[in-house]
Amino acid sequence: MTTIVSESRRLRLPASVPTVVAGLFIVLLVVSAVLAPTIAPYAYDAQNIEVMNEAPSFAHFFGTDEFGRDVLSRIIVGAQTSLSVSVTAVGFSVLTGLVLGAVCGYFGGLVDRILMTVIDLTWSFPEILIALMLVAVIGAGLHGVIIAVAIAYLAQFTRLTRTQVIQLKKEAYIDAAVNLGASDFHILFRHLLPNALAPVLVAAMLATGDAIILEATLGFFGLGAQPPTPSWGAMMSSGTAQLFVAPWVIIIPGCAVALTVIALNIVGDALIDSLDFRNKAREG
């Protein structure tokens, strides 16, 4: 009875070099997206006929596009669009998926079967196809893209949450809560969801990367941000015309998408390793 307390464990990311670099990249990206208009060297829509399709130089770090607009400034402001759209969409998706998955997993029955059938159906289509159809119905523009991307990823989070809840339902501490006379609502939101959250958050991190690609694809098709608002997808789309004259116009936003997604995936993988704290806690 003398020592009742073991030393407390904290969530710790394994600090490997790629993880740190990827993490720093994401921080840099988020900061520049938030501060976009202030730190961009030029206005994103400032046209200058004298410097059309100019190669990267000290004046224009990433060169200029067909209207003489500074590509770096457009990448920075475009980051704001891409990140806010994909994060908002995945956020909606996670919140809805958590509630739907929790209800399905906890109560089961007819609602569960109907919802799961619909979700299995949506899984037989590629996300891009679902998103395209949805944007066609809702209409182009950022709102349409956010809703489309959110729905495209909904199935994933609903399934994941449902599986987690079904597993956790068998835990003794859930029985203990039932024995205390806790209501279904209390058990779901105080006990099941907090315990189911970790893997869902990791999946959300990885899905944000996917969502950036999806958003860029929709932008490439001209369904996302409308000109002159820059988005990485739309920039690539307009760059295709100058592919041989000014390749940087398409390569730079392409690299931005690729690097962001890779960075998100690396950090997501590191999270998978470290967020496993529920099992670690049980061993101790």
Add this chain to the structure above:
Amino acid sequence: MLLSVEKLRIAFGSFAPVKDVTISVDRGEILGLVGESGSGKSLTATALMGLLGYVNGHVAGGRILFDGEDLTCLPEEHMRRLRGRRIGLITQNPMTSLDPMIRVGKQIEQASRIHMGLDGKAAYRKAVDLMRDVRIPDPQRVHTLYPHQLSGGMKQRIVIAMALAGEPDLLIADEPTTALDATVQAQIIRNLVELVKIRGLAMILITHDMGVVAQTCDHVAVMYCGRIVERASVGSMFAEAAHPYTQALIGCIPRNGMRPGTLVGIPGMVPSTAALPSGCSFHPRCSKAHTICHECVPEFRQFGRDVGVACHLAGQYE
């Protein structure tokens, strides 16, 4: 009587693993419910909590009278308000009975928040008081810890505090110390008995340890294969057990100064509840079995005010 269970029968479809259980317990009393694994002790507890539905079972007969109300006919919503509020359950495994994501103090507060609508400060004060009652050192600090930071004994104290938080009238302790070290077991049991006596609770102590029963309980009910085979006050049972099974269980208690090799077990195995022997379920393992024991199920008979036995031979060789 605060709780009296009359001829309780629990069934899963047409299969009835618990038949004809009659027990009662009053405030300030401790009833020991004793038997080997699979005798239906825990299932009886589940029925008292009104949770048979969770394991797809149901009450197929008999009554559970709790403070004048028959729990077997209460609607679920009403039953939920009794659980944790008027009937508290202490489970076997403290290692897994606590939510790993919630501070233990908050978990103790749950019952008082759910059932009594206590606000933050009042619930906190109550949790700290309860932790002091279950002998947790430095309760303010332990309140902020997570389950994985506590030892098994401490976790079981937390589980007991959780069960007490709703200020129940009846406490069901289902093998509360099975998972703990022997030294901690004794402390926890002593603490439980003290709490029951001070607060005037009724407690059903489910155990397979006759030693614990002898030290703590007022009355004992011995279960075998889903039936009560003997019911008596602790004094008369340990002075003169009537059922051969009870005698054998008492014979299994190790005593100080016993010579090596003198501790006897009960021969044979508990029969599977799906394939019970004919007649008295205990006859294949009973050293005194007669022909009648193979043929007829013995009726439960009362001997005096204190003792009841389900054995054909009871009363014959006294």
